[in-house]
Amino acid sequence: MKNQFEEEDYVIFYANELRKNPKYFKQQKMLIDSQIKSSKELFQKTFGIKNFNENARIYLRKLGILW
Amino acid sequence: MESSAYKIVNDTIILERELTELDIFVKDFLEILKKYTSYLIVSGYVSISTGRTRGTEDVDCLIPTMPKEKLEELFNDLLKNNFWCYQAEVFADLKKYLSSKDNIRFARINELFPNMELIFVDKSKPLQLFELKNPQKIKIKDFLFMIPPIEFEIAYKENILAGKKDILDAKHLREFFLEYISEEKLRSFAKLIKETKNEKSI
Numbered sequence: 001m002k003n004q005f006e007e008e009d010y011v012i013f014y015a016n017e018l019r020k021n022p023k024y025f026k027q028q029k030m031l032i033d034s035q036i037k038s039s040k041e042l043f044q045k046t047f048g049i050k051n052f053n054e055n056a057r058i059y060l061r062k063l064g065i066l067w
Numbered sequence: 068m069e070s071s072a073y074k075i076v077n078d079t080i081i082l083e084r085e086l087t088e089l090d091i092f093v094k095d096f097l098e099i100l101k102k103y104t105s106y107l108i109v110s111g112y113v114s115i116s117t118g119r120t121r122g123t124e125d126v127d128c129l130i131p132t133m134p135k136e137k138l139e140e141l142f143n144d145l146l147k148n149n150f151w152c153y154q155a156e157v158f159a160d161l162k163k164y165l166s167s168k169d170n171i172r173f174a175r176i177n178e179l180f181p182n183m184e185l186i187f188v189d190k191s192k193p194l195q196l197f198e199l200k201n202p203q204k205i206k207i208k209d210f211l212f213m214i215p216p217i218e219f220e221i222a223y224k225e226n227i228l229a230g231k232k233d234i235l236d237a238k239h240l241r242e243f244f245l246e247y248i249s250e251e252k253l254r255s256f257a258k259l260i261k262e263t264k265n266e267k268s269i
Contacts, residue, residue: 010092011119015242018118022072025084025173028120035122036088043179052177053151059179060153065172 072118075247079204080210082117086208089181090116093126094210096173096183099148103141104130106213107199110228113214114236117243121232123173124180128244129199132189135165149176150183194223194263217244217262218252226260 018024047055060066073082086094093112100106104207110127131243133141139158146152155161164171173183188195202213214220217240241248 008235008238011238012242014120015118015239016245019072019243019245021085025072025118025209028118029085029087031120032087032115032122033090036092039180040178044177047179049177053156056179057153066153 072243073247079206080217080247082205082207084118084207086210089123089126090207090210091214092175092181093183093185094149095148096126096128096145097212099144099150100128100130100141102144103137103249104133105199105202106130107197107202108212108214109198109220110224111236112231113220116205116214117240119236119239121235125182125184127184127186129186129188129195131196131199132187138165145173150174151176153182194227194260197259198223216252216256218248219256221248222253222256222260227264 014024035056043056044052047059068071073080075081089112093108097106097108107129108126109129111121111123112126115121115123142152142158142161150173153174154164154169161171168187170187171185172182173185174180186195188199190196192211197217198215201216201219203216205212205214215223220235221240224233224240
């Protein structure tokens with residue numbers, strides 16, 4: 001299990017390094033772009049294209065995001 | 068004051084990085100939104116856009132409450148430009164959500180995340196109204212958008228949201244903007260936030 005103190009230290013360390021050296025933004029871009037690509041593929045596969053909205057709403061209701 | 072990851076030009080924070088897919092989503096959405104209203108991007112995306120490495124599913128966007136007719140035009144424009152609304156296929160079906168002052172979410176067609184969560188702000192939300200009226204410009208390449216003053220965002224995360232994720236976001240902002248942050252502004256915003264919070268809880 002992650003320790004709050006360790007995670008906090010990491011956040012501060014990373015922000016400090018990033019402030020001095022923007023090359024670390026490249027890693028963040030890879031992470032974000034990869035998350036979005038995976039999410040898109042996963043949900044299109046799960047819900048299909050034809051009834052995407054309808055199936056997505058069923059899922060969102062289960063999550064409590066929609067009522 | 069100079070960091071190599073950002074610079075300040077004419078009160079605008081300029082980030083020295085490329086656009087991510089998340090930025091492009093927000094940029095495309097705001098291109099439409101800003102034709103109809105002022106706005107403010109708040110919360111997680113403020114931290115993420117300035118380098119915090121964590122995932123997010125939604126981007127929170129404050130907008131002032133607007134007449135139904137104008138909101139309908141915005142809704143239809145978004146649908147015409149490849150977004151879909153979680154709550155409704157047609158504007159008329161939004162009625163129950165709008166009457167209960169729910170936030171409205173949009174994503175790109177055939178995608179679920181990321182989504183843009185529109186949060187309607189009026190006098191009943193004085194802190195959000197305050198930040199909406201005091202925007203800070205921030206720019207990544209050709210993408211210019213509005214966020215709260217960094218000090219306000221930190222104080223809000225520390226004093227109102229205060230979850231683990233929010234506290235870590237605030238720590239990121241404090242460290243990343245170390246040379247930029249005004250301690251005086253931070254204290255002043257924290258005071259305002261605490262006072263407003265206390266008034267609201269009476």
